[in-house]
Amino acid sequence: MNVAQLQQEIRDYAMAIGIDKIGFTTAAPFREMKNRLRRQQELGFQSGFEEKDIEKRTNPALLLDEAESILSIAVAYPSKMENPPKGTKSERRGIFCRASWGVDYHTVLREKLSLLEDYIKERVPQAHCRSMVDTGELVDRAVAERAGIGWSAKNCSIITPEFGSYVYLGEMITNIPFAPDRPMEDECGDCTLCLDACPTGALIQGGQLNAQRCIAFLTQTKQSVPEEFRAKIGNRVYGCDTCQTICPKNKRKFNLHQNAFQPEPELVKPLLKPMLTLSNRQFKETYGHMSGSWRGKNPIQRNAIIALAHFKDESAVPDLIGLMEKDPRPMIRGTAAWALGQIGNSEGLEAVQRALPNEENEEVCSEMRKAIETV
Template sequence: MDNHELKEELIAYSKEIGIDKIGFTTASPFSQLKNRLLRQQELGYQSGFEEPDIDKRVTPEMLLEGAQSIISIALAYPAKMTIRVESKKGERRGIFSRASWGLDYHHILRDRLTKLEEFIINKIPNAKLKSMVDTGELSDRAVAERAGIGWSGKNCSIITPEFGSYVYLGEMITNIPFEPDTPIEDNCGSCTKCLDACPTGALIQGGQINANRCISFLTQTKELIPDEFREKIGNRVYGCDSCQTACPINKGINFHFHEEMEPDPVVAKPLLKPILKLSNREFKKRFGSISGAWRGKKPIQRNAIIALAHFKDESAVPDLIDVLQTEASPVTRGTAAWALGKIGGETAYAALRKAKELETDIEVQSEIEKGLNFYNN
């Protein structure tokens, strides 16, 4: 079958199955990306979630023998909830980032890529294909940029002219030599609003990020959050949208194309105190379908505790004391101790003094001291 004809048929079919944008590029190595990744590694800016082998991240031929081209897809996700829930005193809520609203996007994009694979195999039975979403070796952003999906913004997101940066990305390596599309010109210009809006200064310069300072990364870790970032996290229980909401290109953008991406407002903006008491089974039942649950219950509980401290929610003191006295995880106990000191009050102080006498974990002891130190300032 003629490759040009197949490409046109794929573009038409992609619209039928709910792909909002599709682009094609060669499978040649991403040489410039390799240099950037090596520099990130030297500076210690990597998150640790990436594929450790940089050559695999930039060489499609290592992932699929005979690779000739890569198909990049983008799906637009909502930027605003159609139904909103508000925080009330004593009923404070956290927030999941927009990319975690609705059904886990990995499932959504894999569904679309699987359908594209089936379409291609039906036309060319001996075609070789390899699809990936987010957790694959390739950089979704680098592929999308070269395939003309959008330009790589200073906020380290792909920005599309149609949907801004509110898009999920996935790609498919193939041994079919499709004609490549033309990359889109960078339209960020001299704007630095995303850099200015980053709460922790994680965006070092346009297109470069120190992942270890990024709130989106920090909320996914399983350790104690470093002191300098705790107050910056606010009520975020997963992810961060500050660099996206600050982007002028994203102003007024809000697409609701895909029913499975629609957020349940009480999941996307959950009550904080109930999170502290969830069992693993209850957590999976409530949050298991969203991408923000991938690291499990403990990081979300830790982040919920920090959010309660952010609100200085005195009604949460009994719950936090219970966590401090009964929780097995030192990270969760320690964060609760810090939060009690942050919120303050005689009841919290008495609980911290008691915990100081009983606690045996060194890290938790340190957090108890931090909590008690709030009373001395």
């Protein structure tokens, strides 16, 4: 087997199936990342969505016997939408972050990695491979950085010269000893725009994120959003792009070439009020193909309520009263009561006062009392 020739053939095939960048690195442990993950764990900065076993996250040999190399892939996604719909005073809209535009990237990248695996095994029948995208054990960014896909930026993204940080990452561990690519030099320099722009101060310092404060995390959590962050969420119903849109390296990086990720404008900038009453089935039928649907409808509906409060949308008051009075979910009732307090019109506040004596959940009662006190 001519490994160098195979490596070039894999590069060519990757481009042919729509992978935008591919890099190779060794399967050696990620020692520096191991120390960083331990520190994040100690500080309580993790989101809780990650693999908890730090050894598995940093030692590829624990994930594949005789691991020799890792292939890292990047697929670009668009940062720009053609003809985005505009909200009006009575028809306000939310926004899904760019990483939830089009088809769920987990599906797209897994398909491409599966094609790569088949391609490799046709040429090397004794090859062993293990692929993962985002939800796997390895830290995608650490692999991509070492494989020369881009540099690990201050906003905790991988930035590529070609596509900026608007790239999805995946990797494949294999027992074939490919030659490693050279890591890229950090090009962030003295720039701190992403740190300065982060709405909640979640970027503690360059390359360090407190996920518990990150809006992208907060929009996905299934609990009530802490009050200090609600105003910061604005009209985001899923995710946050601030630290990417502010980045000079992303200027004029539109990445419109991947058909799978073309946004459906009415879905990625949805009308807020219709979202409040979607059934589970309607939510899955409408949004189920998007990565932003993975936590189900509850967080999205809670975020839509917060967005309506952000706009002080008085036309939403009857909908919010209905949720506060009748919805079986305490998180939704409590957030609706809070939103009525933020909007502050007499109809909503009177409804909160009427509902308070009948509410049995103490957290919801607390939200109701605070709503009444805001007057």
